[in-house]
Amino acid sequence: EAGVAQSPRYKIIEKRQSVAFWCNPISGHATLYWYQQILGQGPKLLIQFQNNGVVDDSQLPKDRFSAERLKGVDSTLKIQPAKLEDSAVYLCASSLEPIQGPELYGYTFGSGTRLTVV
Amino acid sequence: SQQGEEDPQALSIQEGENATMNCSYKTSINNLQWYRQNSGRGLVHLILIRSNEREKHSGRLRVTLDTSKKSSSLLITASRAADTASYFCATSPTSNTGKLIFGQGTTLQVKP
Numbered sequence: 685e686a687g688v689a690q691s692p693r694y695k696i697i698e699k700r701q702s703v704a705f706w707c708n709p710i711s712g713h714a715t716l717y718w719y720q721q722i723l724g725q726g727p728k729l730l731i732q733f734q735n736n737g738v739v740d741d742s743q744l745p746k747d748r749f750s751a752e753r754l755k756g757v758d759s760t761l762k763i764q765p766a767k768l769e770d771s772a773v774y775l776c777a778s779s780l781e782p783i784q785g786p787e788l789y790g791y792t793f794g795s796g797t798r799l800t801v802v
Numbered sequence: 803s804q805q806g807e808e809d810p811q812a813l814s815i816q817e818g819e820n821a822t823m824n825c826s827y828k829t830s831i832n833n834l835q836w837y838r839q840n841s842g843r844g845l846v847h848l849i850l851i852r853s854n855e856r857e858k859h860s861g862r863l864r865v866t867l868d869t870s871k872k873s874s875s876l877l878i879t880a881s882r883a884a885d886t887a888s889y890f891c892a893t894s895p896t897s898n899t900g901k902l903i904f905g906q907g908t909t910l911q912v913k914p
Binding site for chain 1: 835837842843845900903904
């Protein structure tokens with residue numbers, strides 16, 4: 685089974701520029717999550733999708749971050765404009781369904797995109 | 803906000819020794835999961851323990867859960883150099899829909 689695919693692996697941008705990350709979850713996984721992991725910390729949920737609908741975006745800084753999941757498959761996360769404190773690894777994860785998926789199998793994470801804002 | 807607190811933050815042991823990591827959390831949970839993260843990589847799911855379970859084993863891993871103390875421990879027996887990684891506990895709170903809340907992690911170094 686193919687894993688969760690993310691691109692790019694690395695990105696360096698200047699502050700105030702914009703950037704976008706892409707995630708392709710495991711086929712058939714209805715639920716998709718974007719997490720932000722700052723160096724030395726645990727991942728923090730930014731947004732959770734169920735198919736193409738948003739379930740939880742309470743910790744997404746909506747003044748600069750946006751995310752979409754068109755057609756309930758691939759997802760993109762965008763930052764515009766970026767700040768220095770956005771430097772982090774952005775992780776995408778998927779599960780079969782919100783309750784039974786993590787209950788039975790946990791999440792499957794992609795390798796992440798490491799963003800450096802200079 | 804982060805739910806889990808992990809202890810110790812860093813652990814260094816010799817190959818063959820056992821490694822124990824602890825996790826405390828704040829709210830009621832459906833389950834608690836442990837993940838491993840190698841440097842620069844994504845997280846890998848290790849083991850899940852439900853709120854009505856007290857202990858679970860998987861290979862060299864042993865997880866305990868004490869819901870009265872809101873704490874869990876992960877024991878890795880007979881550690882290997884390849885176990886060197888960061889380990890995170892993650893809780894699935896009863897109040898929501900599959901979201902996981904991660905702790906700060908324990909960095910384990912196993913010296914050959």
